[in-house]
Amino acid sequence: MTPHSTFLKTLAERGFLNQCTDQSGLDEYAQTNKIVAYIGFDCTADSLHVGNLISIMMLRHLQQTGHKPIVLLGGGTSKVGDPSFKDEARKMLSLEQIEHNKQGIKKVFEKFLTFGDGPNDAIMVDNADWLDHLNYMAFLRDYGIHFSVNRMLSFDSVKMRLEREQNLSFLEFNYMILQAYDFAELNKRYNCVLQMGGQDQWGNIVNGTDLTRRVNHKHVFGLTSPLLTMSDGTKMGKTERGAVWLNADKLSPYDYWQFWRNASDADVGTLLRFYTELPISEIAQLEKLEGNQLNEAKIILANEATTLCHGIDAARHSFETAKKVFEEGGAGGDLPSLEISMNDLEKGLSFIEALKQIGFVESNGEAKRLIKGRGARVNNNVIDDEAYHLSTKDLIDGSIKVSAGKKHHGVIVVKN
RNA sequence: GGAGGGGUGGCCGAGCGGUCAAUGGCAGCAGACUGUAAAUCUGCCGACGAAAGUCUACGAAGGUUCAAAUCCUUCUCCCUCCA
Numbered sequence: 439m440t441p442h443s444t445f446l447k448t449l450a451e452r453g454f455l456n457q458c459t460d461q462s463g464l465d466e467y468a469q470t471n472k473i474v475a476y477i478g479f480d481c482t483a484d485s486l487h488v489g490n491l492i493s494i495m496m497l498r499h500l501q502q503t504g505h506k507p508i509v510l511l512g513g514g515t516s517k518v519g520d521p522s523f524k525d526e527a528r529k530m531l532s533l534e535q536i537e538h539n540k541q542g543i544k545k546v547f548e549k550f551l552t553f554g555d556g557p558n559d560a561i562m563v564d565n566a567d568w569l570d571h572l573n574y575m576a577f578l579r580d581y582g583i584h585f586s587v588n589r590m591l592s593f594d595s596v597k598m599r600l601e602r603e604q605n606l607s608f609l610e611f612n613y614m615i616l617q618a619y620d621f622a623e624l625n626k627r628y629n630c631v632l633q634m635g636g637q638d639q640w641g642n643i644v645n646g647t648d649l650t651r652r653v654n655h656k657h658v659f660g661l662t663s664p665l666l667t668m669s670d671g672t673k674m675g676k677t678e679r680g681a682v683w684l685n686a687d688k689l690s691p692y693d694y695w696q697f698w699r700n701a702s703d704a705d706v707g708t709l710l711r712f713y714t715e716l717p718i719s720e721i722a723q724l725e726k727l728e729g730n731q732l733n734e735a736k737i738i739l740a741n742e743a744t745t746l747c748h749g750i751d752a753a754r755h756s757f758e759t760a761k762k763v764f765e766e767g768g769a770g771g772d773l774p775s776l777e778i779s780m781n782d783l784e785k786g787l788s789f790i791e792a793l794k795q796i797g798f799v800e801s802n803g804e805a806k807r808l809i810k811g812r813g814a815r816v817n818n819n820v821i822d823d824e825a826y827h828l829s830t831k832d833l834i835d836g837s838i839k840v841s842a843g844k845k846h847h848g849v850i851v852v853k854n
Numbered sequence: 855g856g857a858g859g860g861g862u863g864g865c866c867g868a869g870c871g872g873u874c875a876a877u878g879g880c881a882g883c884a885g886a887c888u889g890u891a892a893a894u895c896u897g898c899c900g901a902c903g904a905a906a907g908u909c910u911a912c913g914a915a916g917g918u919u920c921a922a923a924u925c926c927u928u929c930u931c932c933c934u935c936c937a
Contacts, residue, residue: 696890699890703891732889765890799883802901802902803901803902807899808883808884808898811898825904844885
């Protein structure tokens with residue numbers, strides 16, 4: 439079925455649609471109403487990462503097609519922990535940790551959404567606002583009555599735990615109840631009619647729509663996005679060096695740009711559709727490129743994705759730096775850098791120490807291996823002497839370029 | 855509550871008194887080839903040390919032994935079967 443509403447059409451053609459509780463109903467609603475929709479974000483880390491980006495993009499498309507997004511921070515539910523598809527209980531987060539994480543996560547949304555008081559401005563709410571003050575008895579009587587334990591046990595998301603006879607605490611078991619309650623509460627407060635999320639949230643989302651229907655007597659919708667896997671079978675956003683964070687203080691815009699630039703050929707089209715806002719027709723053209731021409735598409739992908747997350751200037755700088763480094767063999771301002779005083783440089787700086795301090799390696803041993811393997815370079819020249827010391831004679835225009843492998847470059851600059 | 859099996863490096867998984875910093879696979883890093891891609895091939899893959907070597911590590915704590923991931927005791931967690 440081809441959707442008619444701009445919102446669903448956009449999601450459909452870019453690949454965001456996985457499951458929907460009532461797609462034609464939602465489509466119809468979207469054509470005549472302003473949808474108020476939300477996605478919840480757990481406060482399990484102090485920054486979101488590209489794995490969360492698909493949800494953020496959904497909210498962005500929602501807003502851009504004239505509807506109202508709600509960002510729901512899981513300040514309350516994170517105190518419980520989502521057991522979905524986890525084979526073990528997650529470590530309990532301390533209240534301080536949750537608060538810290540919440541602050542870190544908040545920042546990123548402003549990049550993607552417009553917040554304010556206007557009719558389709560985004561708002562951000564925290565479910566701790568209502569969950570923290572629930573009255574247990576009242577809650578049980580008003581809401582507990584609507585949940586069937588038999589049914590909850592049948593959800594795939596908890597089955598794994600049960601089948602492996604691994605403990606599922608009552609605390610965690612309540613997660614889905616609380617999340618369902620969120621929907622009912624948001625519906626009451628903001629006339630929110632749609633919850634979106636990743637495929638793994640389907641069970642939780644369905645619970646929410648059911649509960650809202652029962653207690654508020656409102657017909658509301660749920661919609662999930664597919665779980666993105668890359669052509670090599672890995673989950674989107676998993677890299678050797680850990681998560682690809684969205685906060686600049688956890689991952690520099692330059693590295694973020696590099697992440698996209700290093701996408702596999704086979705994934706370029708998919709990534710462009712999900713993580714940029716280029717028109718579908720243009721993406722189709724880019725996807726057709728072959729051989730090393732596809733690199734142009736990857737650059738566009740990196741520029742677009744970085745612009746969304748870190749702004750156009752950051753994207754441009756990253757691009758310029760990459761160009762200087764990879765095409766001209768030079769160095770650029772956005773590379774990881776290390777400052778050293780002229781005095782110290784004159785005394786000599788151990789190459790191993792430099793590699794460590796700039797963050798390319800974590801131990802002396804690793805540095806030595808890199809050097810032995812002929813992967814370490816100073817000003818593009820391979821250095822295979824472990825005892826090499828950097829000195830003033832390595833200076834070129836006041837800086838020294840240090841590389842670890844073909845991809846990791848940094849500069850040592852002399853400060854006065 | 856009873857009986858049995860098991861917890862080994864980021865993951866999987868060998869080892870079952872010395873030759874074990876621990877086979878192998880995956881993941882990762884580097885090199886070659888390329889296009890900052892994929893595939894392939896090669897090397898590396900605990901920390902400190904220039905090195906000799908030292909330290910930390912095989913669920914936890916004790917013990918036996920010249921010597922323990924390997925044997926014994928207690929504890930702990932997981933799995934299978936029985937009640």
